[in-house]
Amino acid sequence: MRLKELALHLGLSQTTVSRALNGYPEVNEETRQRVLDAARRYDYRPNASARRLATGRAGAIGIVLPTDRNMLLDPHYIEFQAGLGERLMKDEIDIVLSPSKAGDEMATYRRMAISSRVDAVILSSPTVDDPRIALLTELGLPFVVHGRTNSPLDYAWLDIDNEGAFRHAAKHLLDLGHRRIGLINGETRHNFALERDRGFRRALAAHGVEVDEDLVAEGIMSDETGYRITARFLAQRPRPTALLVSSMMMSLGALRAIRSAGLELGRDISMIAHDDVIPFLNPDAMVPTMSTTRSSIRAAGTRVAELLMEIIVDGRSPASIHELWPVDLVVRASTGPVPRD
Amino acid sequence: MRLKELALHLGLSQTTVSRALNGYPEVNEETRQRVLDAARRYDYRPNASARRLATGRAGAIGIVLPTDRNMLLDPHYIEFQAGLGERLMKDEIDIVLSPSKAGDEMATYRRMAISSRVDAVILSSPTVDDPRIALLTELGLPFVVHGRTNSPLDYAWLDIDNEGAFRHAAKHLLDLGHRRIGLINGETRHNFALERDRGFRRALAAHGVEVDEDLVAEGIMSDETGYRITARFLAQRPRPTALLVSSMMMSLGALRAIRSAGLELGRDISMIAHDDVIPFLNPDAMVPTMSTTRSSIRAAGTRVAELLMEIIVDGRSPASIHELWPVDLVVRASTGPVPRD
DNA sequence: GGGAGCATTCAAAGCGCTTTCAATCTCGCG
DNA sequence: CGCGAGATTGAAAGCGCTTTGAATGCTCCC
Structure with a gap:
């Protein structure tokens, strides 16, 4: 089912149907209901690529996935991903993983940006002097860093203390x-x-x-x-x-x-x-x-997603985003006074 | 840089430039070189959405990511993902993670399929009677299962013994x-x-x-x-x-x-x-x-990706894909004869 | 000399959506 | 009764790419 057919079935123009579906205010409430009903009945879904092409927004955020061991062996990563997902789900935003060889990550970011596959990317566990910050800034691709570096640039980050x-x-x-x-x-x-x-x-x-x-x-x-x-x-x-x-x-x-x-x-x-x-x-x-x-780390993922949405959707300035989370010290049974010998 | 501009710079039509870039045979070898050079020089990348819309192929494979704990806590998952990535990278295919609430996965698959966000999906650790098999078959969205179920349907799977x-x-x-x-x-x-x-x-x-x-x-x-x-x-x-x-x-x-x-x-x-x-x-x-x-499990990921590509690109029939991998028994020091008491 | 046949190139028609700009209709008011 | 404002709808123009169908030159052969 395409928008065109749906419009035909309804005896309306594509324009009106599109507007009704996307919640534009200038469509008659009764008409909107008819459209929504029909959409549901026919299980209509706009084609993602077409919509992206038309709006210029990808509806996805990117993560570059280094396929060499060093980075991935981190079981934490998956929890972070889950946290991201939790928030992104609400707006039907996808996470695009772009696999990349060890040395090739910069090129992958570049590719993501230029081919506008994603609206923004996430940087995880940055190195001390992470070159990706400068690259992304230059490319103009919005990003939020999970962690910090000592880059002189002003970028959006969320980190724990x-x-x-x-x-x-x-x-x-x-x-x-x-x-x-x-x-x-x-x-x-x-x-x-x-x-x-x-x-x-x-x-x-x-x-x-x-x-x-x-x-x-x-x-x-x-x-x-x-x-x-x-x-x-x-x-x-x-x-x-x-x-x-x-x-x-x-x-x-x-x-x-x-x-x-x-x-x-x-x-x-x-x-x-x-x-x-x-x-x-x-x-x-x-x-x-x-x-x-x-x-x-899951909560951090959720919050990073939230920040990303604020940047993409609400146009919030990345430079204003700096969150440093305090860390709890939870004392349990593995700590005790120094033993006397 | 858009295709149009690139073509203009070269004094060629979009058609020829597109063909040169995509390796079609009917373009003059010298012309192709010129085009490739220019593309490199201007760092041209085709817009992903436009290409997808034009070709009808999404250039991505999907994974539904359940955000509840039960499934994700699996650290194995990330290794599998890395394996996938290793193979998919070669063809610049993305992995799209679609976050989904626990009970809502079926709807997410449906959404992925109908909005043609992905060309195929991967099913991991299926349950004994996994309903997703029937759904995907019905939706006509190609898929490969990592694991098996006792579904009566004939589907593509790769499993270890x-x-x-x-x-x-x-x-x-x-x-x-x-x-x-x-x-x-x-x-x-x-x-x-x-x-x-x-x-x-x-x-x-x-x-x-x-x-x-x-x-x-x-x-x-x-x-x-x-x-x-x-x-x-x-x-x-x-x-x-x-x-x-x-x-x-x-x-x-x-x-x-x-x-x-x-x-x-x-x-x-x-x-x-x-x-x-x-x-x-x-x-x-x-x-x-x-x-x-x-x-x-990483090797399995790589192979699943390979199979997926065969289905999508070469049009291989999913029904013909059944791979059962043998499992090594590696004897080390944790096993010994039964102790006498 | 005149086509046949091949190699190359191009103009234009989509792909399925969103959005601009214009058109129509209705209603209230002077 | 006529007119302007407001509400509602539509036609058509893109978005940036691929691909069909047609055109243009050339070479080659009878």
């Missing part, structure tokens, strides 16, 4: 008497990891505790990395008495290493992990329950 | 002398879980071992579920001496429960888990290394 989160977490451990605290971080080429590193160091500095660089490590946020780094940390003497871990996934590996070393979490060693609130990694379900810095 | 995988795994354990074997499965409303259950039972039956229903359980494939079920199993007397687990994620929880019970994996109790080959869950990196039934 990674620095504050790890500062508070470290302070909490220091207050419990811990002095040898290890940091198991994500890769510091990503800005969030750098922020966490910063927060960690600030807290220690504020307490007059010197950072032992042998107790600071980073890697992709996997179970395996968590295990390896923790095992290495635990081999040191004196042993660290507490760990700050950048993801729940890593904390799983860390926990294995702790057990392998014959230690008990929450008594012999304390741990605080960052929790993105992913359903299959529930800190309350762990044994012992895990103390965390918590911020829902 | 879940039944065989768990049959072999169980047989291996039986051969090692195990008789009390627990099954920790995914939800049996999904067909893959049902198949695994079936394989498990067949192996036991073939050995004349009766299934203890108290040692068969299912749930969403999370760390937490693995922990809970295993803890319950281990409380029984006599204790199971081996476990068959439906995902690596679950096996992490199972391992925690085993350790909490003071048992040693690979000596006191054996375990085989299904491994979808997800980078952040590496069985070789576990301690002890994990015996698995292995099949790369």
